């Protein structure tokens with residue numbers, strides 16, 4: 631099982647991500663899409679990647695605003711799996727805008 635990263639390590643990794651914030655307990659990013667269908671299309675694409683990685687974000691959907699939260703539930707904190715998922719979410723969001 632992946633180890634929980636230190637707050638310093640998470641802070642360091644957040645520097646390479648687009649618009650994520652958080653700490654060892656979890657990282658999150660909020661994005662606004664052009665429409666509700668566009669937001670759901672992003673969620674659909676994230677679902678495919680989450681299944682591929684076997685690692686799933688918490689997703690809050692409010693009209694066209696999405697908030698993704700990544701934490702490794704089985705480890706009780708942020709691991710490299712969350713960072714890998716966050717990078718893939720950034721790719722999907724970037725290509726959806």
Ligand code: HBI
Nearest residue numbers: 684685686687701702703704705
């Ligand atoms: N997703 N965020 C998150 N955290 C987990 O611990 C997790 C998961 N997706 C699947 C999963 N655990 C397990 O089913 C597999 O790691 C075996």
